[in-house]
Amino acid sequence: MHECASAGDGYAAAIINIEALREFRVNSKFSNGMLDLRVEQYKLIYDALMAMGRIYPKNLAMKEPLKRHAETDAIFAKVVDKLVDLGIWTRPERNQTR
Numbered sequence: 001m002h003e004c005a006s007a008g009d010g011y012a013a014a015i016i017n018i019e020a021l022r023e024f025r026v027n028s029k030f031s032n033g034m035l036d037l038r039v040e041q042y043k044l045i046y047d048a049l050m051a052m053g054r055i056y057p058k059n060l061a062m063k064e065p066l067k068r069h070a071e072t073d074a075i076f077a078k079v080v081d082k083l084v085d086l087g088i089w090t091r092p093e094r095n096q097t098r
Helices: 018-027 041-051 069-085
Strands: none
Touching: 018 069
């Protein structure tokens, strides 16, 4: 990315590799898409996701913690599939099927 360090009007430009972003989103086990959003988007997205039946299942570790990475990996895989199915994320070209 690029930084513009002037006190007045300025211009900063950067090339964003959309395919790399898509690949990171569907393959990362530690992604938190909410961190990348502007504050005013939270309520709109939250309301829309609640109307669609949530993204993450609730109370996953209420009775006992998840024990293995495979358990959380399976949860993340389902979440990614749901985000793609809802049209929120797009799979990268080389990862079109799961």
